[in-house]
Amino acid sequence: MTIDAFVFDAYGTLFDVQSVSQITNQEFPEHGELITQVWRLKQLEYTWLRSMMGSYRSFWEITEESLNYTLNAIGVTAEKAVRDRIMDKYLHLDPHVDCLTALDALEGVPLAILSNGNQEILDALVSNSGLDAKLQSVISIDKAGIFKPHKDAYELVEAVLKVKPENTIFVSSNAFDACAAKNFGFRVAWIERVTPEALAEEISSAAVVGPTTMFKLLRMQMESFGMEPDYRLKSLNDLAGLIDRADKAAAPASLRA
Amino acid sequence: MTIDAFVFDAYGTLFDVQSVSQITNQEFPEHGELITQVWRLKQLEYTWLRSMMGSYRSFWEITEESLNYTLNAIGVTAEKAVRDRIMDKYLHLDPHVDCLTALDALEGVPLAILSNGNQEILDALVSNSGLDAKLQSVISIDKAGIFKPHKDAYELVEAVLKVKPENTIFVSSNAFDACAAKNFGFRVAWIERVTPEALAEEISSAAVVGPTTMFKLLRMQMESFGMEPDYRLKSLNDLAGLIDRADKAAAPASLRA
Numbered sequence: 001m002t003i004d005a006f007v008f009d010a011y012g013t014l015f016d017v018q019s020v021s022q023i024t025n026q027e028f029p030e031h032g033e034l035i036t037q038v039w040r041l042k043q044l045e046y047t048w049l050r051s052m053m054g055s056y057r058s059f060w061e062i063t064e065e066s067l068n069y070t071l072n073a074i075g076v077t078a079e080k081a082v083r084d085r086i087m088d089k090y091l092h093l094d095p096h097v098d099c100l101t102a103l104d105a106l107e108g109v110p111l112a113i114l115s116n117g118n119q120e121i122l123d124a125l126v127s128n129s130g131l132d133a134k135l136q137s138v139i140s141i142d143k144a145g146i147f148k149p150h151k152d153a154y155e156l157v158e159a160v161l162k163v164k165p166e167n168t169i170f171v172s173s174n175a176f177d178a179c180a181a182k183n184f185g186f187r188v189a190w191i192e193r194v195t196p197e198a199l200a201e202e203i204s205s206a207a208v209v210g211p212t213t214m215f216k217l218l219r220m221q222m223e224s225f226g227m228e229p230d231y232r233l234k235s236l237n238d239l240a241g242l243i244d245r246a247d248k249a250a251a252p253a254s255l256r257a
Numbered sequence: 258m259t260i261d262a263f264v265f266d267a268y269g270t271l272f273d274v275q276s277v278s279q280i281t282n283q284e285f286p287e288h289g290e291l292i293t294q295v296w297r298l299k300q301l302e303y304t305w306l307r308s309m310m311g312s313y314r315s316f317w318e319i320t321e322e323s324l325n326y327t328l329n330a331i332g333v334t335a336e337k338a339v340r341d342r343i344m345d346k347y348l349h350l351d352p353h354v355d356c357l358t359a360l361d362a363l364e365g366v367p368l369a370i371l372s373n374g375n376q377e378i379l380d381a382l383v384s385n386s387g388l389d390a391k392l393q394s395v396i397s398i399d400k401a402g403i404f405k406p407h408k409d410a411y412e413l414v415e416a417v418l419k420v421k422p423e424n425t426i427f428v429s430s431n432a433f434d435a436c437a438a439k440n441f442g443f444r445v446a447w448i449e450r451v452t453p454e455a456l457a458e459e460i461s462s463a464a465v466v467g468p469t470t471m472f473k474l475l476r477m478q479m480e481s482f483g484m485e486p487d488y489r490l491k492s493l494n495d496l497a498g499l500i501d502r503a504d505k506a507a508a509p510a511s512l513r514a
Contacts, residue, residue, distance in 0.1 A: 031460075034460070034466055034474075038471075038474055038475060041475055042475065045302075045305075045433075045475075046480075046482075048302075048305040048306065048309060049305065049406055049433050049437070049480075049482075050482070051309055052305060052308055052309065052404075052406050052407045052437075053406050053407070053408070053437050053440055054408065055440065055482075065481045065482065066481070068481045069478070069480060069481040072453070072478065072479075072481065073453070073456065073474050073475075073478040074457070074460060074474065075453055075454075075456065075457030075460065075461075147309075149306055149309050149310050150309045150310070151310070151311065176302075176306050180306070180309075180310050183310055183312065196329070196330070196332055197332075199330065199332065200331070200332030203288075203291070203331060203332065204332075206465075207465070208463075208464070208465040208467040209291055209467060209468055210465040210466060210467070211466055211471060214295075214468060214471050217291075217295055217330050217331065218295060218298055218299065218302075218330075221326070221329065221330040222329075223303075223306075223326060224322045224323070224325045224326040224329065225303075225306075225307070225312075225322065
């Protein structure tokens with residue numbers, strides 16, 4: 001069992017999509033939380049719906065469409081300058097707190113991104129966060145013209161990196177992505193950022209389940225597809241442990257711990 | 258401009274998916290609303306995700322998978338008998354209050370359903386509600402092996418009914434479905450069950466935006482795809498007015514109102 005590469009999802013896995021709240025709260029103090037959550041929920045919906053309709057648009061355009069939907073549905077108006085400031089955050093999302101240390105700990109193994117983001121905005125985001133020095137490749141699904149979880153998106157990994165899915169650890173905190181990658185043939189590490197216990201506690205202590213909890217409920221728990229990822233990890237920092245396991249498995253039995 | 262058929266979406270358009278709250282509230286008094294909303298949100302997500310992954314399952318199986326997801330994510334356990342009672346409601350959903358009168362008013366024009374539901378559960382639902390006497394055809398997308406909004410699903414209408422999309426009024430209250438049907442080539446009536454004004458009022462008067470309002474926000478407003486339906490109607494009862502319009506358009510100009 002060798003590990004030829006780690007391939008990471010970007011939005012939600014390396015980068016914190018919730019960090020848009022900094023700007024949504026600033027522009028719309030009354031509705032920041034609602035905009036943050038509805039926007040992200042619709043953004044992924046739109047990638048799926050446009051893929052199914054055969055009417056691909058870039059992730060940047062979909063991010064704009066879903067922001068427009070969100071503001072319309074909530075009933076707020078925003079001039080172009082406001083929408084531009086909100087959109088700009090997608091080029092400057094905060095890396096998750098475990099992102100940089102985790103990538104450093106994996107040095108020596110090829111590291112790459114496979115993301116829904118179109119090449120231009122992905123490259124900008126990676127560069128703005130300083131991650132470009134740590135990654136061998138930043139692969140956008142826009143070369144396939146269809147979003148995850150379609151197989152054409154996942155096939156880009158082997159095409160670009162020349163690594164077999166079974167020797168690649170695909171890393172995602174998006175459960176649908178982790179399941180689909182497993183179904184495709186990758187070895188998959190799902191980053192479980194919200195445990196069932198923490199979520200149950202959050203639900204039971206709320207008088208009304210609000211938008212952020214609703215987001216965690218809808219998108220941050222393991223899907224029920226019967227496509228279980230190989231590893232459930234609490235943090236990206238736990239990935240380094242998979243290399244130790246792989247080394248031990250490759251070593252003669254007499255040397256294993 | 259002739260109207261050769263009206264083709265209806267089933268779940269949410271003719272039948273009230275919110276009527277599952279009767280049984281979810283009964284089985285889980287503390288979490289009924291949350292289960293009702295998360296279940297429906299995940300049910301459609303699963304049709305999209307499984308379609309994109311090329312791993313089709315029947316709508317009945319997807320309805321079970323999404324119910325399992327919902328109960329797990331909320332952190333409640335339910336023995337099989339409880340889950341069976343909840344699932345059974347999908348064979349006995351309440352027709353919307355405008356459903357029967359609207360279909361009666363359209364008598365004389367062929368009426369049909371095109372639905373994500375598999376044939377067996379659709380036939381049961383239609384029969385249990387007494388709608389079978391009013392419909393010429395009940396078309397399930399299971400013959401296409403892929404869910405709406407994929408074109409293979411919409412193509413079944415012409416294949417089965419022998420009517421052209423441009424002479425067919427496709428009726429849906431699901432905005433994604435209305436947009437995709439328009440994009441496909443149907444004339445489309447979107448049933449706008451929640452106006453933007455009512456939703457804005459609901460949001461502004463809530464201390465915390467809860468699950469039912471979140472559902473309306475996510476799934477009951479017009480999508481921002483730039484695929485506008487031909488008609489926005491407040492009720493299925495407004496469909497009869499489209500026949501009058503079509504008659505007038507077909508009549509000599511001197512006879513038009």
